[in-house]
Each structure stands twice: as structure tokens, then as C-alpha cells.
Amino acid sequence: MTRHKLGFWILTALVVGNMVGSGIFMLPRSLSEAASPAGVVLAWAATGLGVLTLALVFGSLAIRKPELSGGPQIYAKELFREGSHGSLLAGFMSTWGYWVGNIAGFVAVITTFASYLSTFFPVLTSDKVWLELGSFTLKAGNTLTFLVCSVLLWGTNAICLRGMNSAGRLNFIATATKVIGFALFIVIALFAFQQSNIGPLLAPRTNESGETIGLLSQVNSAAIATLWAFIGVESAMVFAARARRKQDIRRATIAGLVISLVLYVGISILTMGLLTQEQLIASQNPLVDGISTVLGPIGGKLLAGLGLISLLGSTIGWVLLSAEVPFQAAKLGVFLPSFAKENGKGMPKVSLWISNLLGQILLLSTISGSISAAFDFIIQIATLAYLVPYLIASLYHLKLTLTGETYSLNKERVTEGIIAALAAIYSLWVIVAGTADLKTFVLGLALIVSGILFYPLLLKHRRMNK
Template sequence: MAHEGTATTGSAAPGTTKVSLLTLTAMVVGSMVGAGVFSLPSRFAAETGVVGALVAWVVAGAGMLMLAYVFQRLAIRKPELDAGVYAYAKAGFGEYTGFFAAAGYWASACVGNVTYWVLITSTLGQWVPALGEGDTLLAIACGTVGLWLFFLLVRRGVKEATAINRIVTVAKLIPIIVFVLLALFAFDPQAFAENWGGADYAGNLFEQVRGTMLVTVFVFLGVEGASVYSRHAKRREDVGRATILGFASVLAVFASVTIVSYGILPMSEIAELRQPSMAGVLEAAVGEWGSVFVAVGLIISVLGAYLAWTLMAAEVLFVAAKDRDMPRFLARQTAQDVPVNALLLSTSLSQVVLILTYFSEDAFDFALDMTAVMTLIPFLLAALYALKLRVTRETYGGAMPSTLAGDMVIAVLAALYTAFLVFAAGFGLVLVSFIFYAPATILFRMTRREQGRQVFTPAELLMFVVVTAIAVVAVIGLAAGWIGI
């Protein structure tokens, strides 16, 4: 399931239709390319220069490819675990851990939806100063209206049509491709050379690369959806090929947008651009029309993706409730098959986060970083589950030595990369994420009570105490000011 791009369900081939390698590759690309790419220039320029950016994309590309392979192999080895990413955490490490993975993945979808409204109001803020950079009271009010307007639309049964999907795909790809081509045309070798090694504020190369990791996680969200398309392939071997081709294409697009920007302006100026920073870079290259061009494409793209992800955020809760991993009230549907309670809870969480952006130093960066952080625990647990299967050799009966060795390398690298992402996220953001996990346990308690079961096993109770203690520390840290958002 992809947050960064249009939801995977909107792109999948209908019914049992089998698709070609090219179409399968396009599905993979569509699931990953979304609104976050429009923010890449300033996010990277604030942390590193050309060298650091190149290293960062190599690290992120290799790590995310390992995660893609993990999800692909888990889909093949455990086809019965089809309830979502959290199912792997539950199967490998228990129900409470699985609940955390489900809750975190759902929260990342809800928080990610907030980035859409912040980005839209920030974009419009170029012409309506009262909207600021998506962080003013008017911007919060406009975002709130948008949230609940889409809630009402989806509540009435309005779903994303194939035609909307096509418009969204074209709207988000054309501005990106045109941006890269025009930036290459206006490329200034001297500016590129001056941006080569980074700047004094960026620290050493390791710190520079670390500083870019969360945004790379955000833009690559959807890599876990590649294996979802396997049932649509004409040939089974096309799944792996489409994963590599699609992923390589997306990596090339993201890296190109980042690198060409260094040839337009000094990195200090790129870092100060308002979001979407791609618009500011293109305006510097070709004039004001470039900014308008990117803005129009972005707004169409974001609105289409938001409609898809309003449905997807609710779907995560709905599926978990159907599998008895969330309270049964979240499985309630309307006559139009809309999971109304899951939709209401998802929209409410997005509303809370949208209000919190008003108190953050940078509304867009806060929402983007929290989206990335909330996905890290589900991703890490999935990688560790793949490693557990390989170590115990469950499902590996009669496997060739080359398969055993290859899967071990993939699982180890994916686990190490995801653990590095947790470190790169920073102590503060990881602590803040626990402020969500602790109260979310109320849903776990409701689920157990409905099933007439003991709320916690001794091990689960210990885990709950630890999580709650961390959440308390995070609240104290925010109040005291030594954790900033």
C-alpha cells in the first residue's frame, strides 16, 4: 500500500485481468511517485550538497530495494498473510506487536494525508499571503474544510474512478519530467560546482546523508505495494522484473529532480525556498510561469491522491477490524460499502495532526517526518520477520542453497537499513511517535474485551508499561522544550 503515490488499489487491473510487464512496471511507478517529489530540492539542499545527495540516493535506493524484495518474498512464502503489512508483525512477534504495526501503519496514512493539505495551502500561499507556508490559522481552517468535505464525499460513496487515476498520473508526471528537462536546459555548471561538497552548516558527510533519510522514506512509501500486483502478471517472473524496472525508474526520477536543482541556485537559497520547492527552482530557471506550471500539476495530483488515501487510511482499520485485530465497530459499513467508523476515526486523527502543525516550526516537514517515522516500526518488523523465517527455515523446506543465501542477505540488509532509518529519524521524533502508540492501546483493550479475553499477557503488559513510560517522557520533553517539532 502506497502513501506517497496514488493508492495501489486504484491502479490495479480489474478482476483477474492479466497485464504485461510494461503495465506492471507502470503500476509500481504509479504507487510510489506522488506529492513528496515536489519537496525534494529544499529538503536535500538544507542537509547536503551534490556528493551527499548522490550517496543518499544510493543508500536509500539499495535499502528500499531490499525492503521491496522482503515484501515480495513474504507475499510468496506467506500468501495467507494478506491483511496488510502488519500481518507479518503479528505472525512473527505476537498480537500486541502486530497491533502496534497496524496502528502505526494506519497513523502514517492519516498523518501523510495532512501533508497534502499543508502542501496545497503552501502552494496557494504564493498568491494568497494569508495562507503563509501552510502553517497559518487560515491555512489550518482551509485544510480542515478540505478534510471534512472529502469525508462527506467518501461517506456518500464517492470512490476514485479510473478516469481520475489517469488524470492524476499524467498531472504528477508531466510537471516532473518538464522540470528536469527545463532545469537541464538552464543548468549552470558554476552553481553546480559550488554546491558539490555541501556547506559548512551541513556537517560531515555521514551527518549530511543521515539528514536526508526521512524524506527518502517518505517519497519511497509504496515500495511495499509492488508485490501486491503479482496476481495481475501474465508471467510470474514479470513480478520481479517489474519491481526492479519500476523501482529503478522512480529512483532515477527522484535523484534527477534533486541533482539538477543544484545547477540552478546556490544550495543555501534552495534550502530557503517555500514548499513546493520544485516550483521555486523552476521559477528561478524560466520565470514565474514555471512556478504556476508546477503548482497546477501539484494541486491536481495531490487532490486525486488524497481521495485515494482517504479511502486507504480507512481501509487499513477496516481490514484489521474484519480480522478481529481492531474493535468490531470499525468494521461497520454503510449501504454503499463505505467503512464509515474507520473513515471517521481516520479523518479525526488527520484533523488532530493538522492542528498540531500550527505549533510546529515547519508544518510540512513535521507532517512529512512523522509520516515516515510511523512507517518505520511496521517496516522493521516485516524485515525481522523475513529474517526469522530464514533463520528458522520455516517455508524453506527443500530450498536451493542459492535461495537460502540470497534470502538471508536480503533480510539482513533490509533489517539493518530499517534500523538505520530509526537512528536517522532522531531521538525526538521517535519519542513523539510513542505519544500515539500509548493511547492507541485503548483500541487493543476494546478488542480483547469484545473477545472475552484477558487484556494483556505478562509480556504484553510489560511492553505496554515501557511504551507508556516512553510516551510520558516524550510529553515532558515537548513541554520542557528539549524535544522540538
């Protein structure tokens, strides 16, 4: 099978589909809770500029180092001497952390799908108790949500095993549908916007201890949530080995970022004008609740239907991306060799099955709590797993500009060096802001470090094949 089949539009759809997934549906609530309107706007501005520098880094690296494909984490091995133990360990550990972070990403998308499905099937939010064992309570809604999420996960697994072209086309159709639908949402919300719902631009926020949070701290908190909205901007880069033209990777990354940014900023801010702060923070389905205030229950159901189509496409994109990461890393020799196995359609069969099995385990979080709580928890533990590879890619690009490797024009070298430095600074800033909470830092670090348990298997394989 010829792998180089993904053109500009399919790659762009993967970027937009993966970025505009769970975040666009749950972010209005998360942002309202984290920051005042001024803090939200500043967080979007900082994140938009920061992610733009990352997108430029990803696009440049895909062209300058086409042999290194599979995601931003793969450059970790290039920061050390080629063939050294440090190079192998860095490549393996960064791939592990990024891979597990991606799994958390598609679990967040799937749990949001269940949230919007509850608009049509309210039983998914039922508090009826089915079983009690000590402090553990099994509710009907949580159990049914878990079952729905599991069916979606394994249905997607079956679609992906049928081939990249089939899955890519389905993702493209779903992405095009959601872009059109969300553009209509923005137009309607503009006419129904109520400034009184937003409240003071610099309204105070309090933390769990009841202490008042200043504007800068609000921006830091909101920046974590807004960054989650842009996770997936590297999707075209991950599929670089399957791209028809390397130039399309950079173009698709920038185009996908611009489309997603317009949708995110418009929807997150306008939704604040459709619901009061109290309603927004308490909402499990903020977009549906917001549009229902304008168009009534029918409008809410139409948007929920759009959300389901959107999330189906995002689930396909995220599952594909999660499997592609260890697959490409294994082919480069820095991950467990079994992950490089393919089926007759050229799909990474072992990587797909194992990724989805781990996703199934994470879905257990929906059994014991609300969907919004599960979404927030998953975002927290995945934060560091994503940010470290972003920092790695930025540092590697900076290294290329400093050494001059792959550069023939000094002006281009200086310009890209500045962009790489800004991308690295942005990544560091969000890492510091996102891991200030000890629980988030420990859980995120645990995701990355847990891979060390499997590293001896890679060493054993390499010794056997010398």
C-alpha cells in the same frame, strides 16, 4: 461487490502516486539544508538500494503469504506463537503505529497542496494578524490554509466512500499527469542547470548548536528525508486483498519504485542547479521557484498547477491506504472490530471517517506555523511509525527463509534470505539515524505506545465472542 478489481496499472499508480506526493515538492529544500551535494547523492544511493530490498521483501511476502494483507505491520503477529497474547498485542500495536503514521503521511500531502495553491492565492501566506491571545497569534494565511486543507480532506473522504474503482481511476489519471509533467521538468532543468548554484561537493553543514557536521552525519540526516520520499512503496502490498492477481503486487511495487526513483533523483538534484543554496533553503515552493527562474512566472504557475493535480491524486491514494490498514487488520482479528465495517460500495466506512478525523486534528499544526515547518514536524513524528513495520516485515521474511516455510528451492531461499537480511539492516540503520534526536524518538514512540490505551477494547471484544 467483487473486491479483486485492481490490476497492474492501478496498483502501480497507487505506488507512484503515494510515493511521489509531498516529498518531491519539499525535498529539494530539506536535502539542501541537511547535506552537501555529495551527501545528498550518497543518501539517494543508500536509500535507493535499501528501499529496493524492502520492495523485494514486500513483493515476495504478498505472494508467499496472500492471506496476510493490509500492510507490512501485519507480520508482527506472525513473529509470535499463533493465538498467543504476544501475537495479538504485537499485531495490534504495530497496526496502530503504522496507521497513525499513514495519517501523518496524508496530512503532509495536504499541507503541501496548500503550499502550492498559495502560488495562485498569495493570501494563504498572509501575515495579517486576525487574533492575539497571550503568546498565541492567529494569522490570516494560517487560518485560510487550515480551511483549504480541511475542505480537501473531507472532499477526498466523500470520493473514497463512493468506491475503490472510482477513487483508483482518479488516482491513476492524476499520477499519469504528474509523471509526464515531472519528466518535462527534468528535461527543462537539464538545459537550465547552473553548476555554480550547487557549490562545493563537500560543503560543510552545521547543526542547531553551530557545530560542523561531517559527511557521514550529513548522509544520515539526508537519509531520513530521502526515506520519506519512498514511504508508500508498500502501497500495492496494502491493497493485496483487492488485487486481481497476486503477481501484480510484486510487479507494481518494483515498477513504481523505479519510476519514482528516477523522478526523485532527477528533480532533487537538478533543482539544486536552478536556485542558490540560500534561495533553496528559504523556499516554501522550491520546484515552482526553480522553474520560474527559467520560464518566468508563467512556468511557475504551470508547475504549481501540475503540483495541485499531483497532490490531489496523492491525497486520494494516501487516504485510501490509511483506511485500508486498520480495515484489513480488523478482519484478521488484530484490531478494533468496528473498523471492519463496510458501506454498500465495499469501502471501510468506519476506518475512513476515524482516520480523517485524526487527520483533521493533525491539520491544526498549520494554524500556528509555516507550511514548511508543519511538513518537517509531521515527517519527524511519523519516522519511527513507518520504520518499525518495515523492520517487522523484513524480520518475518528472514524467518520464512530460515525455517524454509513456503520454499521448495534452496537457491531461491538463500537469495531471498540475503535480501531480507539486507532489508532488516537498512531498516535498523535508518531507525537509529532517524531517532538519534531525542524529540523525534519520544514523539515517534508516543505514536506507537498511545495505542495501548485502546488495546483493552480489543481484549473485551474477544472475551465477549468466545
